[in-house]
Amino acid sequence: MTAPALIALAPDTHDPRTADTVAALTTLIGRIRPDLRVTSASLGRANTLKSTVDRLVVEGHREIVVIPLLFTADQDITAAAAAAAAAAADRHDGVLVHVTEVLGIEGAFLQVLDQRLREALSLRRVRELDGLVLAGEGSSDPLVQSAISRAARAWGNQHRLPTIAAFATAAPPAAGEAVRAHRADGRRHIAVGLLFLAPDHHTDRVTELATEAGAIAVAAPLGADAEIARAVLARYAVGAVSLVPLDAWAV
Template identity: 40%
Template structure:
């Protein structure tokens, strides 16, 4: 099993990916779990897949540690798999769906992980929520973030609005301010991130400056996320299989 994260210059992000790989390995004994990154951190998925083929493996499952099916899932990951399988020993690679909504539905494990992180920082009541994501220019990907926000709002019985750290408005501070202006007294922010880094830091700073009562940590290696990874591995619908050899 190969996990593929976005990658970041922030060393905390790489450590979060390694911690998730350890959690997935512990939950599925006997299966080798390898972390990889598309940028900033080595090894990349192409290098890991090639190494597995040379070591004698003939099949691998690649799990994109992404919360939206945007550019990295549509372009970067298929390119990495194609490069790995173009030459050398044959290796069949199945690429799973991303961890965020891929078919319109929001996985219960994802909601449970977000609920866990919120409970860690805001055990009391709040009357509105902001789901703070990294951001994307892909309208379909933003739609998937909106579905998570809707599901999270239903889960807690409060209004839940989306914000983005980049690429699209509104920012977290703006979203918090709008909810407060509409009458919400206690606004909490759910960090829709898999790993810490500059984006999550910026979200936390702007949300707190706007009056948020709490900002949850990234999902990292929460047990629910490890479970979600295994759900993706076990779900063989809509898979993409790279040609062997």
């Protein structure tokens, strides 16, 4: 039996840097699991999920698992993903398309944040820190804000440094405000981590605001890292099991 195909779903890939990162991630996933058909699609202005499902069906795939490449479960985006997947499946009789939970914020992702931070600090030749900011996507959803805030606390506890959560859109504080809050408390060596998969206009703005406010370094997004790839495959494994009919488990 052929394993279900895997679609890594990005919210929007109109920025070529995002598209490049997602392409690199799918390549990495394919190297880890060469037995799987791995591809990507996007929502937003360039909704390619339907056409991607169409292509996989032409190739002979009848089961497809879609993994949203999100660190937080924004209800609007997850609902849009589910609706788009259902519409794509409706075009093909007998084809099953399952959308998994989002990636979430795994503990291992904090290690990737550390690596990106070390790279940024090395580039700037910085050896001393007395404050951190963790910037993520903004949302009016309090659950999204809470998830990023919890990640900021965990990251700060790991380094024994005061850490403030910041948001790119919708919710305060912005990255610049968070840096200034640290500076108002007397801290001068403040670095910013980006809880984003790929660079885009949001990360550009976060970097600009944080630098203007006095941050000494801003790390790159997590990118196509092996830890992200393993998290995608973990979600895939759960999604693939959910496609197995209940009677298949009968003894």
